Amino acid sequence: MKINNAAFVISNTDVSKCPKDPIPEYAFIGRSNVGKSSLINLLVNNKKLAKTSGKPGKTQLINHFIINDSWFLVDLPGYGYASVSKGKRKVFQGFIQDYFIQRKNLINAFVLVDSRHTPQKIDLEFMQWLGEHGIPFSIIFTKIDKLPSSKLNNTILKYKKKLAETWDPLPPSFLTSATAKHGAETLLNYIDAINKQVVGKIEM
Ligand code: GTP
Numbered sequence: 225m226k227i228n229n230a231a232f233v234i235s236n237t238d239v240s241k242c243p244k245d246p247i248p249e250y251a252f253i254g255r256s257n258v259g260k261s262s263l264i265n266l267l268v269n270n271k272k273l274a275k276t277s278g279k280p281g282k283t284q285l286i287n288h289f290i291i292n293d294s295w296f297l298v299d300l301p302g303y304g305y306a307s308v309s310k311g312k313r314k315v316f317q318g319f320i321q322d323y324f325i326q327r328k329n330l331i332n333a334f335v336l337v338d339s340r341h342t343p344q345k346i347d348l349e350f351m352q353w354l355g356e357h358g359i360p361f362s363i364i365f366t367k368i369d370k371l372p373s374s375k376l377n378n379t380i381l382k383y384k385k386k387l388a389e390t391w392d393p394l395p396p397s398f399l400t401s402a403t404a405k406h407g408a409e410t411l412l413n414y415i416d417a418i419n420k421q422v423v424g425k426i427e428m
């Protein structure tokens with residue numbers, strides 16, 4: 225899929241104030257600093273669309289971007305960032321949970337995990353929670369430029385083995401690097417194929 229245009233629409237913490245257009249939506253979620261905003265920028269080939277930072281906790285709101293006037297990409301705050309005060313962290317979780325449960329046009333959540341790490345409890349629990357709420361998700365292994373390919377293959381294999389304890393079939397998964405500009409085309413084609421399946425079928 226070619227990106228002809230990508231534009232910011234709105235940011236908020238209230239799912240009822242999110243755009244009402246009955247078009248497919250894809251959300252990016254995962255630990256703070258895993259590379260959600262950077263990956264969105266890679267997909268749309270615009271480094272400035274979503275705000276990124278070397279420090280965790282940059283994205284704090286539900287951010288809607290409209291792509292090719294026909295579908296939404298959503299950049300969400302990360303979870304698991306210990307420096308956010310307890311009270312604030314709870315609010316994050318509350319409105320993010322509401323978003324996932326209530327957003328009718330959410331077609332797929334992309335759960336981003338750092339390709340360097342072994343499976344983390346917080347990510348596995350979040351996937352479990354998505355499953356329990358019937359929210360389809362795919363996994364994106366990010367920052368693959370940081371690992372030599374032999375090590376990368378090994379970590380991914382181990383990760384999938386862990387997932388296989390819970391999931392059959394395994395959720396679709398993708399490898400990306402915003403720095404090395406890897407994985408955008410595959411992801412966009414995946415989204416495009418789903419968009420074609422759901423066109424005209426979304427109710428809000
Ligand atoms: P929050 O909004 O805080 O939850 O973080 P985020 O998940 O949106 O991460 P963000 O895209 O802001 O990136 C965090 C840091 O990781 C930044 O310093 C990025 O430059 C870096 N980063 C993101 N993707 C990659 C990647 O593919 N490779 C490398 N080497 N660094 C990356």
Ligand code: MG
Binds near residue numbers: 260276282283301
């Ligand atoms: Mg972010």
